[in-house]
Amino acid sequence: MASPGQSNRANVTPPTTNIGRFSEEEGRSDDEYQPANDGGGLSRVISTPEDEDRDYTDALENIEVEIERMEDGEGEGEEPEQEDDSESRPAASPSPRSILLDLNQILGNEGTLRRLLMQRYRLLQPGLDARPNTSKANRILAQELVPSSSQADRIIHYDSRAYCGQFSDDGNFFFSCTQNFKVQMYDTSNPYDWKYYKTVDYPFGQWTITDATLSPDNRFLAYSSIRHLVCLAPTDPTDFSDHTLLDLTNFASDVHGPRQSRARYGYMGRSGFGIWSLRFSGDGREIVAGTSDHSVVVYDLERRCSTVRLSNHADEVNAVCFGDKSSPHILYSGSDDQTLRVWDRRSMAAGQEAGIFVGHTEGLTYVDSKGDGRYVLSNGKDQMMKLWDLRKMTSPSDFSQMDLSPYTTNFDYRFSPYDEDDYRPNPNDCSVVTFRGHSVLKTLIRCHFSPPGSSNSRYVYTGSEDGKVWIYNLDGTVKAKIDVTKATRNSRPRLGGEGMYDYDTMGREHGWKTCVRDASWSPTAPVLAATSWNGYNAAMGTVTQHSWNDGAEDDEGDPQLRGSYNAQLVVQEEYNQRKRETRARDNGRLRSNPVPRRRYGQDDDNGDQDW
DSSP: OOOOOOOSSOSOOOOSSOTTOOOGGGOOOTTSOOOOSSSOSGGGTSOOOSOTTOOOHHHHHHHHHHHHHHHTTTTTTOOOOOOOSSSOOOOSSOOHHHHHHHHHHHHOOHHHHHHHHHHHHHHHTTOOOOSGGGHHHHHHHHTTOOOOOSSOSEEEEESSOEEEEEEOTTSSEEEEEETTTEEEEEEOSSTTSOEEEEEEEOTTOSSSEEEEEEOTTSSEEEEEESSSEEEEEEOOTTOOOOOEEEETTOBOHHHHSSOOOGGGOSTTOOSOOOEEEEEEOTTSSEEEEEETTSOEEEEETTTTEEEEEEOOOSSOEEEEEEEETTEEEEEEEEETTSOEEEEEGGGOTTOOOSEEEOOOSSOEEEEEEOSSSSEEEEEETTSEEEEEEGGGOBOHHHHTTOOOGGGOOOOOTTTSOOOGGGOOOOTTOOOSEEEESSOOOSSOOOEEEOOHHHHTTOEEEEOOTTSEEEEEETTSOEEEEEEHHHHHTTOSOOOGGGGGGSBOTTSOBOOEEEEEEEEEEOSSSSEEEEEEEEEETTOEEEEEEEEOOTTOSSOSSSOOOOSEEOTTOOBOHHHHHHHHHHHHHHHHHHHTSOOOGGGGTOOOTTTTTTO
C-alpha cells in the first residue's frame, strides 16, 4: 500500500543558542526533503523555476560586492528592513543587506553565509525549486509560509469530541481519535486533497481514546484508553483483520521479579492502570506509555511484554516521548507532579532519572521532542509552554533538595479558571524560553515543534481552550493565531446528542464553543490540521484544515475546498446551507441597523425621524 491577552511577549528568557538554526554540523543531507511533484506539497504554493541552466555567479559577485561595501562603512545610517512578526510573508525583492540579515538570523554561522548567498538569491527569483539538491534552500524559504488562515479549507465533523489528530512523519497519513472510541485514518499524500482510508474501534474503552501513535513505516497504529490495554491495528484500508491487544501489565520477569498477580499490581494494589500517552520508538520495536500509575512503561513488541517500568514520578504521567528517532535510549516524561524527567536507559541501574526539568508550577499536559536529542517542549496547566535544553537540566541530587509545593495551587484545570494572582514563579526554573498567551484548561492540550521540511523548525505551536491555535517564534513572541472558533461557528445544526451539554448548572442555554485540543503541521506543506472539541458547548468534534494563503480570501485558480464533511469525507450540504443562512442572517441584522446622521457630525432638527 502507499504510505499511508495576554502579552505577546512575557516571561521570556532568550535562548542561549539559535534553536531554529540550520548548519552542516546537524548532519542533514540534501536528500532529507523533497517537495511533492503531484500537485501537493510546497511546489503547489510557489512555482518551480523553468530555466535550470541560469548562471547565478554574476549575481553572487554583485551581492558580495555590496556586502563588502556595507562592511567598509558605506551606507551607514541606513535602517535595515525589520521583519513584521505579526503578518510575515516572503519578500519579493530583498535588498542585499536584508539577505545578509536573514541568513545571519537563520544560520548564525559566518562560514556558511557566503556559501548560501547564491542559493538564497536564486531561490528568491521565482520561488521554490523541486530539484533534490536544493532542499536546504527550500527550508530557508519555507520558514515564512505559516498556515495562519482563520478560514478553514475543510471542516470534518464528528459526532463526539475529537481528542487528538496527527500527520505521519512523511505527511502521507493523518489520523484522528474521538470520544466514541473510533480512530479515523486518511490519505494525505496530497495535503490539500485528503482521501478517507478506514475507521477502527477500541472495543471496551473507558471515557475516551486518550492517545494514538503511528509506527515509523505507517503500517500500524497503536491507540489507548484509560485502561492497561493498547490496540494495535493495521492501517492498510484493504486489511480488515482484527486488531491486536497489547497488555502493558504483562511485565518481563526481570522487571518485577517473579510475575505477580495483577490483583496486586500498582501503587494502590489495583488490577491495572490507565494510559494517557503513547509513542512508538524510531525503529518501531517498542512503545513507551505514560500511565495513571505514576509510571513510565516501555513495551517490547517482539517479546510481547513490558521490559521497563520507571516509577519515580509522584503523580500521574500525562505525556511521554523519545528524545531522538534514531535512538531508543533517551526518554522524556511529563507528570502532574510539575516535573519533566529525562531518562537514559543506558545508565539506569538504580532506576533513577538522568535529570529533571524544573519550572512549571502546575502539572504538565504534553511533551514533544525536537528530535535532535537536545531540545524538548512542554505544555503546563500553569498556562505556560516551556522550551528546555538538555544541557541545562537539574541533577537528581540537586532536585532532592528542592520543595515544589510552595509554588503550586493544585487547581482543577477541568472546571476552574487559572488565577494569575496566585502564580508564584519557581526560582529554580531552568527552562530556556517561556511562552504565554494561550489557555491550557478543560483537557490535556498539546504542543509541538513545527516540522523541519515545511517550516525549517522555526516555530512552536499549541492548541488552546480559547478556540485558537497559537504559533510562536522561538523568542517567545506570537507569530500567528488561527481562530478555529471563527472558522467553524454555526457550521452544523444542533443535534439531539448534544442535549446533555445544552444547559449549564444555572439552566442557561449554551452557545457555540471551541477548544483546540491538538494541532498538527504537515511536514510537506504549509498546512495545519486543528483537532477540537467543537459545537454547542463544545459537545462534538472537528478537524479543520488551514493553509498558508498570504492574506487571500479565496483560492486562486483552484476550486474552493471550504465546506463541511463527515468523518468519511462526504460533503454535508445541509451543514453548509445552515452556515450560509446563518451568515446571511447575521449580515442582515447589521444592515437593518442604520447609523444616525449625527454620528457623522450631521445633527439636524429632525433627529432620526428620516431613518
